[in-house]
Amino acid sequence: MIHLHHALVLFSGGQDxxxxxxxxxxxxxxxxxVGFDYGQRHAVEMAQREVVLEEVRKAFxxxxxxxxxxxxxxxxxxxxxxxxxxxxxxxxxxxxxxxxNTFVPGRNLVFLTWAAALADRRGLGRxxxxxxxxxxSGYPDCRRDTLDALxxxxxxxxxREFVIDTPLMRLTKAQTWALTLxxxxxxxxxxxxxxxxxxxxxxxxxxxxxxxxCGVCPACELRSRGWREWEAAGRPALKA
Numbered sequence: 586m587i588h589l590h591h592a593l594v595l596f597s598g599g600q601d602x603x604x605x606x607x608x609x610x611x612x613x614x615x616x617x618x619v620g621f622d623y624g625q626r627h628a629v630e631m632a633q634r635e636v637v638l639e640e641v642r643k644a645f646x647x648x649x650x651x652x653x654x655x656x657x658x659x660x661x662x663x664x665x666x667x668x669x670x671x672x673x674x675x676x677x678x679x680x681x682x683x684x685x686n687t688f689v690p691g692r693n694l695v696f697l698t699w700a701a702a703l704a705d706r707r708g709l710g711r712x713x714x715x716x717x718x719x720x721x722s723g724y725p726d727c728r729r730d731t732l733d734a735l736x737x738x739x740x741x742x743x744x745r746e747f748v749i750d751t752p753l754m755r756l757t758k759a760q761t762w763a764l765t766l767x768x769x770x771x772x773x774x775x776x777x778x779x780x781x782x783x784x785x786x787x788x789x790x791x792x793x794x795x796x797x798x799c800g801v802c803p804a805c806e807l808r809s810r811g812w813r814e815w816e817a818a819g820r821p822a823l824k825a
Contacts, residue, residue: 592711598634601715758811763823
């Protein structure tokens, strides 16, 4: 049986997926997480996933009671197909298609399909992802119309009633910081700052006011700009 109050969060260990995890824990009875190892050059995110999950459990006992197993899926063969700046050591730049070369074709489609297969086995009716089409890098598989189509396909193909939740879809990165504060207060903001990993270059040595990262890759630029905009606005809290 599929439970629509039970969720599976696509959890990379980054800022956005941490906000989505908190969002799901705030509203669903049971929440599990899944991470994908696809040969990403910022593989440090896979280690940080475990750190973030442990810190959330310690800081939020009520959420810890709702937080179920974490799953890790090996998609290294898929990552090898893409040959992008996320899976090989190359400069970050725009391609002839007008997309950053960090775009891994079909990544979110594959992630959600595998997540749905896992959710089917686990009885989880909600698939929660941090896709966003407001402050984003232009990836076509982050758009809500793409995910609406995929939701229909998954439900037809599996004869289920999955719902793909995208709580950040219409938010700016500044609003994602505000949502983090609104969901978990300063404690959750501190976890995002200290323990999440977003940087595509896999850099954890430098600690900026917005967290760890190289500061120049597309992911760091989005994260740092959102932080600055949130600070300039007085660090407001956004209720879920």
